Amino acid sequence: MTKKQWQHGSYYGYNKKGCKCDPCVEAGREYAETWRQRHLESRVLIHGRLVSTTLKIHGTCNGYTNFGCRCISCTAANTEAVLRNRRKKNDSKAAAGAQ
Ligand SMILES: [Zn+2]
Ligand SMILES: [Zn+2]
Numbered sequence: 001m002t003k004k005q006w007q008h009g010s011y012y013g014y015n016k017k018g019c020k021c022d023p024c025v026e027a028g029r030e031y032a033e034t035w036r037q038r039h040l041e042s043r044v045l046i047h048g049r050l051v052s053t054t055l056k057i058h059g060t061c062n063g064y065t066n067f068g069c070r071c072i073s074c075t076a077a078n079t080e081a082v083l084r085n086r087r088k089k090n091d092s093k094a095a096a097g098a099q
Helices: 011-015 022-041 061-065 072-098
Strands: 044-046 049-051
Touching: 011 022, 061 072
Parallel strands: none
Antiparallel strands: 044 049
16 A cells, blocks of 8 residues: 655645645645746737637636636626626625624
């Protein structure tokens, strides 16, 4: 019975083992940054908008936020999400007052 060897300060430790020690968190942060950078660099300018070429599904705020996609669908989805969050905040305030 051999356990898979892994080292701290690796994305594996952070992601698979859920380790929250400093080197692992740093590795996870770096991985996310590299991942994000790769997607941001793959964007192309279409009709004056930066559009992601790696994003599969457009029209989500994930596309807008994480992929940096600024196509009309993703921008609209993000705007909608921002408005919804604002409304939700107001709603919860109202609900808290009502209860
Ligand atoms: Zn660790
Ligand atoms: Zn998009």
